[in-house]
Amino acid sequence: MTVLTTERCCKRCRNAQSARSLMAEVHIIGQIIGATGFPQNSLFCKWGIHTGGAWRLLSGLKEGQTQVDMPQIGDMAYWSHPIDLHYTTKGLQGWPKLHLQVWHQDSFGRCQLYGYGYCHVPSSPGQHRLQCATWRPLGSWQDQLAQIFVGGGPQLRTPDLIYSGADRYRLHTVAMGTVELELGVILRHFDRYGVET
Amino acid sequence: MTSNNPSAFLLMVNGQIEGANFPEYDDMYCKYCFVYGHDWAPTSGLEEGISQITSRGSGSQNLVWNFPIDITFKSTNPFGWPQIVVSVYGPDTFGNDVVRGYGAVHIPFTPGKHTKTIPMFVPESTSRLQKFTSWLMGRRPEFTDPKVVAQGEGREVTRVRSQGFVTLQFNIVTKDIKKLGYDTTSTEHAPAGLSGTQQPYGT
Numbered sequence: 001m002t003v004l005t006t007e008r009c010c011k012r013c014r015n016a017q018s019a020r021s022l023m024a025e026v027h028i029i030g031q032i033i034g035a036t037g038f039p040q041n042s043l044f045c046k047w048g049i050h051t052g053g054a055w056r057l058l059s060g061l062k063e064g065q066t067q068v069d070m071p072q073i074g075d076m077a078y079w080s081h082p083i084d085l086h087y088t089t090k091g092l093q094g095w096p097k098l099h100l101q102v103w104h105q106d107s108f109g110r111c112q113l114y115g116y117g118y119c120h121v122p123s124s125p126g127q128h129r130l131q132c133a134t135w136r137p138l139g140s141w142q143d144q145l146a147q148i149f150v151g152g153g154p155q156l157r158t159p160d161l162i163y164s165g166a167d168r169y170r171l172h173t174v175a176m177g178t179v180e181l182e183l184g185v186i187l188r189h190f191d192r193y194g195v196e197t
Numbered sequence: 198m199t200s201n202n203p204s205a206f207l208l209m210v211n212g213q214i215e216g217a218n219f220p221e222y223d224d225m226y227c228k229y230c231f232v233y234g235h236d237w238a239p240t241s242g243l244e245e246g247i248s249q250i251t252s253r254g255s256g257s258q259n260l261v262w263n264f265p266i267d268i269t270f271k272s273t274n275p276f277g278w279p280q281i282v283v284s285v286y287g288p289d290t291f292g293n294d295v296v297r298g299y300g301a302v303h304i305p306f307t308p309g310k311h312t313k314t315i316p317m318f319v320p321e322s323t324s325r326l327q328k329f330t331s332w333l334m335g336r337r338p339e340f341t342d343p344k345v346v347a348q349g350e351g352r353e354v355t356r357v358r359s360q361g362f363v364t365l366q367f368n369i370v371t372k373d374i375k376k377l378g379y380d381t382t383s384t385e386h387a388p389a390g391l392s393g394t395q396q397p398y399g400t
Contacts, residue, residue, distance in 0.1 A: 027275045027379075029303055034316065044353075059276045065353035069318060072360040073220055078316035080301055082349050084234075086276040105356075125380040127307055184306055186275050187380045197383070 024190050025058075028085040028096065028121055030183035032066060034078040035102055035134075037177025038114050043077040044068040045179065046101045049085065049121070050163055052094010060085035068105050076180075083183070092195065096121040099162040100179055102134055112151050115176035118163040122185050124197045130181045135173040203373040207240070208270045208279070210304055212367040214248065216261040217285060217317070219361035222297050225260060225287035226250045227363065231268065232301070232347035234277010242268030266367075275379065279304045280347040283363050285317055293335030298361050301347040304369070306381050311367045318359040 028049075035043050048063035066079035087096065099118040103111045115134030122128040138144065139154040147153045161167060190197055214227060230245040248264040270279055282301045289295045298317025305311040320338040322328035331337050345351065374381060 027278075029275065029278045029306065031303065061349050064349045067318075067352045067355040067357050070321065070356070070358050072358050076316075078318060078359040080316060080318075080346070081352070082280060082301065082303065082347055084276060084278060084303075084349075086274070124383040126383045127305060184303065186306065188378045190380065192378075197380070 022189070023088045023090065024193060024195070025188040026087045026089065026096070026121075027186040027188075028060075028083060028087070028183060029186065030083050030127075030181065032079050032081040032083065032100075033180040033182055034069070034076050034080070035177055035179045036076040038077075038102065038104070040104050040106075040114075041075070041077055042068060042070045042105050042107075043114065044103055044105060045079060045081070046103065047081070047083075047098060048159070049083075049096050049098050051087065051089075051096045052091070054091035055087050055089045055094055055096065058086040058088055095123060097163045098132075098181070098183075099159065100132060100134070101159070101162070102176070102179060106151075110151065113153060113155050116156065116159075116162045117179055119181070121183060125185050125187045127182065127184045130183060132179040132181060134176045134179060136176050138172045138174045203376050205271050205273045206374045206377055206379075207372040208272070208304070208306075208374075209370040209372075210242075210266060210268050210270070210279075210367060211370075212266045212365060214262050214264040214266065214283060215364045215366055216251075216259050216263070217361060217363045218259050219285070219287075219297060219317075220258065221360065222287050223253050223260070224250055225285050225297055227262060227264065227283055227285045228343075229264075229266065229281055229283050230343065231279050232282055232344045233270065233279040234272075234274070236274040237270050237272040237277055237279060240269045240271045244268065266365075275306070278306060281365070282343050282347050283315065283317070283365070284343045285361070285363065289332070289335055289337075291335055295335065295337045296339040298359075298363070299340060299343055299346045300363055302365070305367055306369070306371070308369050308371055308382075311369065313365045313367070314362050315365065316359045317361045317363055318357040321356040321358050323356075 045066045066081040069077040071077050097120050102115040104114045105111050115136050117132040117134035119132040137154045227248045248262045251260045280301050280303050285298045287297045300315040300317040302313050302315045
């Protein structure tokens with residue numbers, strides 16, 4: 001993939017605005033709305049955004065943790081966690097991926113993993129409503145039996161496996177609930193480079 | 198009106214806080230305020246407001262405020278896009294004014310009409326004893342600044358309970374966003390010469 005533009009050295013460019021105005025930019029503005037379909041309700045979510053090497057984060061937090069919600073009505077736990085990110089990019093590879101870990105906090109304050117999930121940030125501008133399905137690693141029958149009585153359960157050693165397909169062939173997982181997100185994408189200068197979205 | 202090289206774009210927000218759906222509570226009023234980034238500035242309109250106190254109608258589960266929102270923002274950068282933070286208050290059993298929910302949502306950025314239903318949640322007491330004393334004294338846990346709800350940091354340790362929904366309507370108009378190079382809508386959804394809601398004759 002050809003590089004879209006060469007990055008000018010800060011010493012040379014007089015105006016930071018003009019240097020930025022050549023690069024393609026992506027704004028991701030939205031919310032992690034909540035989660036539904038999990039066995040228990042008192043849930044929170046750890047989230048992060050992973051991008052390729054050509055992407056640079058200009059402003060915003062690229063990871064975080066939501067509040068813990070115990071819904072009084074209905075089944076869905078609501079977080080309304082805002083996401084506001086500003087990326088600049090030199091290439092299309094490594095389009096941002098949002099990865100999530102849904103955890104359950106019980107009344108004693110203990111946290112148990114309920115699911116991993118990921119979804120790509122939409123590549124067309126506009127507002128999108130996404131449902132991200134989640135899964136949980138399944139251990140041996142001894143692990144499952146212990147999980148019924150004391151909770152806990154196997155977790156991934158590194159979170160990279162959530163959004164990469166490289167080493168998954170040995171993993172046995174079980175489906176869990178869905179996380180709802182509303183993500184808005186604003187693109188800038190993509191048409192200048194002939195990119196159609 | 199027209200400028201060849203605009204340096205900033207405008208976002209005009211018209212709308213209303215239509216009403217709320219709280220199955221267990223009644224007689225409530227709401228407050229709203231806007232949270233936005235450093236590059237944004239409101240140019241006209243009210244940034245904050247308090248509504249009237251409304252009760253449930255007969256035979257209807259919903260509370261209606263019909264509270265107008267009218268504000269225009271100016272910015273150079275979509276980062277820090279404004280969010281509206283709504284807080285709802287109502288009386289408890291002893292007549293004290295307690296918070297019934299906080300909620301926040303980004304203002305939509307595509308021009309047009311939007312309806313949003315946002316969940317409202319309250320902070321939970323840490324222990325059962327604190328829950329009982331706060332119920333007795335009428336001083337429930339609340340956020341010192343409702344704007345916290347619009348931020349992503351510092352919420353990891355908050356435990357909340359969601360107990361209702363608020364419905365908002367927005368009409369959005371933007372100016373010069375396209376001239377600055379920003380694409381906020383997918384071009385395939387807006388065929389040339391037709392708006393998104395019109396249907397060509399004969400189909």
